[in-house]
Amino acid sequence: xxxxxxxxxxxxxxxxxxxxxxxxxxxxxxxxxxxxxxxxxxxxxxxxxxxxxxxxxxxxxxxxxxxxxxxxxxxxxxxxxxxxxxxxxxxxxxxxxxxxxxxxxxxxxxxxxxxxxxxxxxxxxxxxxxxxxxxxxxxxxxxxxxxxxxxxxxxxxxxxxxxxxxxxxxxxxxxxxxxxxxxxxxxxxxxxxxxxxxxxxxxxxxxxxxxxxxxxxxxxxxxxxxxxxxxxxxxxxxxxxxxxxxxxxxxxxxxxxxxxxxxxxxxxxxxxxxxxxxxxxxxxxxxxxxxxxxxxxxxxxxxxxxxxxxxxxxxxxxxxxx
Amino acid sequence: xxxxxxxxxxxxxxxxxxxxxxxxxxxxxxxxxxxxxxxxxxxxxxxxxxxxxxxxxxxxxxxxxxxxxxxxxxxxxxxxxxxxxxxxxxxxxxxxxxxxxxxxxxxxxxxxxxxxxxxxxxxxxxxxxxxxxxxxxxxxxxxxxxxxxxxxxxxxxxxxxxxxxxxxxxxxxxxxxxxxxxxxxxxxxxxxxxxxxxxxxxxxxxxxxxxxxxxxxxxxxxxxxxxxxxxxxxxxxxxxxxxxxxxxxxxxxxxxxxxxxxxxxxxxxxxxxxxxxxxxxxxxxxxxxxxxxxxxxxxxxxxxxxxxxxxxxxxxxxxxxxxxxxxxxxxxxxxxxxxxxxxxxxxxxxxxxxxxxxxxxxxxxxxxxxxxxxxxxxxxxxxxxxxxxxxxxxxxxxxxxxxxxxxxxxxxxxxxxxxxxxxxxxxxxxxxxxxxxxxxxxxxxxxxxxxxxxxxxxxxxxxxxxxxxxxxxxxxxxxxxxxxxxxxxxxxx
Numbered sequence: 001x002x003x004x005x006x007x008x009x010x011x012x013x014x015x016x017x018x019x020x021x022x023x024x025x026x027x028x029x030x031x032x033x034x035x036x037x038x039x040x041x042x043x044x045x046x047x048x049x050x051x052x053x054x055x056x057x058x059x060x061x062x063x064x065x066x067x068x069x070x071x072x073x074x075x076x077x078x079x080x081x082x083x084x085x086x087x088x089x090x091x092x093x094x095x096x097x098x099x100x101x102x103x104x105x106x107x108x109x110x111x112x113x114x115x116x117x118x119x120x121x122x123x124x125x126x127x128x129x130x131x132x133x134x135x136x137x138x139x140x141x142x143x144x145x146x147x148x149x150x151x152x153x154x155x156x157x158x159x160x161x162x163x164x165x166x167x168x169x170x171x172x173x174x175x176x177x178x179x180x181x182x183x184x185x186x187x188x189x190x191x192x193x194x195x196x197x198x199x200x201x202x203x204x205x206x207x208x209x210x211x212x213x214x215x216x217x218x219x220x221x222x223x224x225x226x227x228x229x230x231x232x233x234x235x236x237x238x239x240x241x242x243x244x245x246x247x248x249x250x251x252x253x254x255x256x257x258x259x260x261x262x263x264x265x266x267x268x269x270x271x272x273x274x275x276x277x278x279x280x281x282x283x284x285x286x287x288x289x290x291x292x293x294x295x296x297x298x299x300x301x302x303x304x305x306x307x308x309x310x311x312x313x314x315x316x317x318x319x320x321x322x
Numbered sequence: 323x324x325x326x327x328x329x330x331x332x333x334x335x336x337x338x339x340x341x342x343x344x345x346x347x348x349x350x351x352x353x354x355x356x357x358x359x360x361x362x363x364x365x366x367x368x369x370x371x372x373x374x375x376x377x378x379x380x381x382x383x384x385x386x387x388x389x390x391x392x393x394x395x396x397x398x399x400x401x402x403x404x405x406x407x408x409x410x411x412x413x414x415x416x417x418x419x420x421x422x423x424x425x426x427x428x429x430x431x432x433x434x435x436x437x438x439x440x441x442x443x444x445x446x447x448x449x450x451x452x453x454x455x456x457x458x459x460x461x462x463x464x465x466x467x468x469x470x471x472x473x474x475x476x477x478x479x480x481x482x483x484x485x486x487x488x489x490x491x492x493x494x495x496x497x498x499x500x501x502x503x504x505x506x507x508x509x510x511x512x513x514x515x516x517x518x519x520x521x522x523x524x525x526x527x528x529x530x531x532x533x534x535x536x537x538x539x540x541x542x543x544x545x546x547x548x549x550x551x552x553x554x555x556x557x558x559x560x561x562x563x564x565x566x567x568x569x570x571x572x573x574x575x576x577x578x579x580x581x582x583x584x585x586x587x588x589x590x591x592x593x594x595x596x597x598x599x600x601x602x603x604x605x606x607x608x609x610x611x612x613x614x615x616x617x618x619x620x621x622x623x624x625x626x627x628x629x630x631x632x633x634x635x636x637x638x639x640x641x642x643x644x645x646x647x648x649x650x651x652x653x654x655x656x657x658x659x660x661x662x663x664x665x666x667x668x669x670x671x672x673x674x675x676x677x678x679x680x681x682x683x684x685x686x687x688x689x690x691x692x693x694x695x696x697x698x699x700x701x702x703x704x705x706x707x708x709x710x711x712x713x714x715x716x717x718x719x720x721x722x723x724x725x726x727x728x729x730x731x732x733x734x735x736x737x738x739x740x741x742x743x744x745x746x747x748x749x750x751x752x753x754x755x756x757x758x759x760x761x762x763x764x765x766x767x768x769x770x771x772x773x774x775x776x777x778x779x780x781x782x783x784x785x786x787x788x789x790x791x792x793x794x795x796x797x798x799x800x801x802x803x804x805x806x807x808x809x810x811x812x813x814x815x
Contacts, residue, residue: 182435184433187433190413190414198409200393201393201394202393
């Protein structure tokens with residue numbers, strides 16, 4: 001019983017419930033099914049990106065370029081759709097994923113082969129990919145009336161009165177869950193992050209895993225590029241700016257250790273949900289916009305403090321009781 | 323013959339770690355590999371594991387010559403080692419640690435957790451170990467971790483299992499359980515290389531033995547043809563062949579004393595004193611609590627109980643700067659990590675601990691700094707190519723001297739040296755020894771942790787022998803025999 005109560009995921013889930021109940025008391029309208037399904041839809045992109053960021057964080061790295069990657073992939077397919085509005089939407093989704101993957105592989109190659117530290121590499125590509133958007137778009141926006149109907153329709157499909165975005169996030173959750181828990185690839189990511197030296201002893205090829213992790217992160221950034229553009233019906237140089245920090249916060253809140261090798265897929269999703277909930281709940285309880293950023297930051301810190309306090313480190317033992 | 327090593331030699335920067343060593347492991351036998359710290363056992367094991375490459379020599383496995391270029395080659399040849407240092411994944415389950423890098427997959431490519439779980443369960447049952455396959459490694463005791471490592475080598479189908487001091491931190495009950503497991507392994511036709519400092523257990527468990535000393539083969543024979551005393555003589559019995567320039571100084575009055583130091587799970591009942599101009603040695607196996615005591619005295623970790631007296635005054639040390647202010651300094655064993663900043667110049671490193679003395683109103687006085695560092699460089703003969711040379715580009719010996727210079731700049735009265743000559747070449751070693759002698763002559767008192775018996779015997783006036791967090795005895799070095807010290811340190815008397 002005690003083990004369950006101290007479980008990170010359980011604590012996080014409780015925090016989410018408590019916030020939900022508290023906000024419900026202050027504003028009953030916030031806890032209607034409609035409103036909750038809106039929050040879920042709004043958080044779906046964050047969930048997908050947090051799950052793919054988790055793969056990278058597991059091997060002791062970070063991908064700061066996801067938001068720029070998302071924006072660049074999104075802009076490129078938007079520009080293409082203005083020229084070729086007749087193409088089917090699946091074509092754009094696939095293309096966005098391919099572009100994202102290529103951008104991710106470039107990160108991976110720079111880190112694994114050229115040995116540029118991951119923080120420098122992705123900080124650099126964060127600027128490069130964002131800069132390329134200006135280059136390809138001449139700084140102009142693609143407005144909602146310029147997209148084809150087909151391009152924007154998919155995102156509004158509903159199933160069981162829940163949005164396409166939500167169901168896609170569920171699918172990604174299941175895929176990543178299986179990948180990390182039930183494939184050799186996923187398990188080797190955990191061992192590589194948990195103890196890199198020992199992982200080499202058992203013959204795990206570190207470079208291969210770095211490139212794979214970054215290409216997966218890029219793939220999902222590309223996917224979210226389409227989702228973002230379609231959802232907000234606009235592509236501009238400014239979309240998702242700074243969003244990488246929200247994604248990383250979601251992972252950290254979700255108990256994915258930046259020291260590598262630790263974290264559950266469920267925890268990651270809960271972390272994203274908590275952040276999505278806070279962002280949506282604060283306006284609902286009439287907290288001034290000026291306070292929202294500071295309060296959500298404070299709640300994130302609090303969640304992390306509670307999280308780490310439950311982890312007790314054991315002291316090393318020299319004397320042995322015989 | 324299962325495994326045969328012929329004429330293996332290995333040098334590290336001119337230090338001969340192994341010299342023409344022969345080693346033969348019979349089929350179906352438990353072979354003890356014996357020797358003091360630094361005798362070359364670990365180097366030999368690392369060669370077998372593919373971590374080091376021998377400079378010369380031949381490895382024959384099942385009468386076929388083999389090379390072991392990397393760890394995975396070693397594994398695929400059926401050699402598996404249970405290391406002292408952790409090669410486990412703390413956050414992963416027992417099952418996963420057993421199968422790591424070797425996960426069983428179903429036909430659809432997914433990992434077959436059920437089958438792995440069952441196999442681990444069966445394996446642990448065969449080993450008569452009471453471990454849950456679902457537990458995380460970080461929640462296991464050291465004995466249980468060893469068993470998980472043994473299970474891993476069984477899964478890899480290893481014919482040769484190397485155990486590096488598997489009983490070092492185990493209780494008697496756990497040790498007996500491990501013996502049963504080792505004997506079971508032998509029944510399953512495995513050959514075992516068993517490294518241990520505990521000679522009683524070697525005689526009880528092993529069939530053959532090989533003793534190394536200073537990287538050379540001393541004796542290899544069947545256990546039946548020897549006894550404990552003879553083994554001790556093989557290991558320790560040598561003349562002190564290095565020159566230890568400990569000058570004869572008159573030891574004066576007591577300057578430093580500790581009473582009843584206690585820290586939970588680490589050490590207790592620690593009482594000793596240090597006299598002016600004395601060198602007090604601390605000998606024991608790695609992990610016997612020596613470093614932990616010194617860290618507590620220096621204020622890096624907190625004592626649970628006990629008092630420290632300096633010049634007959636009770637002093638309170640809460641943090642390292644308190645100790646430095648009193649004139650007590652500690653030179654860490656991990657000089658790369660804790661003693662110096664490799665990316666700073668020698669001058670900056672030397673002045674690091676005395677910044678407040680070299681500054682006026684928080685502004686550094688560069689002239690004072692240069693004066694201090696050049697005086698120290700001259701005194702310790704630290705060789706730098708140019709004045710701003712980075713410390714990390716110096717040789718190990720010069721790095722060690724830089725760390726010493728840093729602490730000497732604080733003008734201490736009590737110097738605590740933790741393995742001061744670990745991993746440096748012979749010439750630098752004797753330079754450090756010579757320098758220790760000079761310091762004592764100038765009136766300093768030194769406490770030195772060392773795992774090298776000749777160093778203790780050559781340099782110290784008295785030696786504190788430790789075993790598992792307890793002081794076994796404090797001996798006068800002139801009257802003590804090396805056999806006696808080795809015995810005490812392995813907890814055998």
